[in-house]
Amino acid sequence: xxxxxxxxxxxxxxxxxxxxxxxxxxxxxxxxxxxxxxxxxxxxxxxxxxxxxxxxxxxxxxxxxxxxxxxxxxxxxxxxxxxxxxxxxxxxxxxxxxxxxxxxxxxxxxxxxxxxxxxxxxxxxxxxxxxxxxxxxxxxxxxxxxxxxxxxxxxxxxx
Numbered sequence: 001x002x003x004x005x006x007x008x009x010x011x012x013x014x015x016x017x018x019x020x021x022x023x024x025x026x027x028x029x030x031x032x033x034x035x036x037x038x039x040x041x042x043x044x045x046x047x048x049x050x051x052x053x054x055x056x057x058x059x060x061x062x063x064x065x066x067x068x069x070x071x072x073x074x075x076x077x078x079x080x081x082x083x084x085x086x087x088x089x090x091x092x093x094x095x096x097x098x099x100x101x102x103x104x105x106x107x108x109x110x111x112x113x114x115x116x117x118x119x120x121x122x123x124x125x126x127x128x129x130x131x132x133x134x135x136x137x138x139x140x141x142x143x144x145x146x147x148x149x150x151x152x153x154x155x156x157x158x159x
Contacts, residue, residue: 001016001096001097001098001102002016002017002018002094002095002096002097003015003016003017003094003095003097003121003128003130004016004017004020004023004072004091004093004094005091005092005093005094005095005123005128006070006072006088006089006090006091006092007088007089007090007092008055008056008059008061008088008089009056009059009061009062009064009089011059011061011129012092012126012127012128012129013055013059013088013128013129013130013131014095014121014128014129014130014131015072015074015130015131015133016130016133017094019074019075019133019134020072020073020074021046021073021074021075021083022045022046022072022073023070023071023072023073023091024043024045024070024071024073024085025068025070025071026043026052026068026069026070026071026087027043028043029041029042029043029052030042030043032148035051035144035148036140036141036144037054037057038053038054038057038058038141039051039052039053039054039141039144039145039148040052040053040054040087041148042148043071043085045071045073045083045085046073046083048083050073050083050084050085051076051084051085051144051145051148052071052084052085052086052087053084053085053086053087053136053137053141053145054087055086055087055088056087058116058136064089068089068090069087069088069089069090070087070088070089070090070091071085071086071087071088072085072086072088072091073085074086074133075133075134076133076134076137076142076145077134077142078134082145082146084133084137084145086133095121095123095124095128097121097123101121101122101123102119102120102121102122102130103119103120103121103122104119104120105117105119105120115135116131116132116135116136117129117130117131117132118130118131118132118135
């Protein structure tokens with residue numbers, strides 16, 4: 001398997017490279033005042049209004065005044081109809097991992113708050129959280145994501 005490795009603060013993470021549509025510089029993000037706090041706002045990417053998801057909130061990492069960040073653009077669901085962008089501090093590169101490098105999250109820390117972690121990947125002496133890009137959003141966040149994208153197009157309200 002190949003994973004896109006990235007960092008949020010000091011947390012090493014990865015997502016399946018097959019799920020990645022693009023890597024973008026963050027640039028200007030338009031905030032949506034009524035959006036849930038896990039969403040930073042919206043950005044136009046490839047002529048689509050895309051919600052920007054704050055991985056810091058999901059990973060319970062304090063906000064930082066990071067001078068630079070990047071967006072990893074992926075699909076929000078397996079239907080591949082809506083895109084979502086995850087803001088990260090730095091994309092590290094692509095790693096190759098065999099089955100022997102992947103481990104289940106220990107049962108003692110597996111719960112609804114960690115259900116988005118597909119595996120733990122041991123690579124280069126580090127442990128990466130392999131994130132399920134389809135499973136990271138709760139149902140409420142998924143609906144909010146759709147509303148935010150529609151709001152950005154001026155087609156619906158962001159209730």
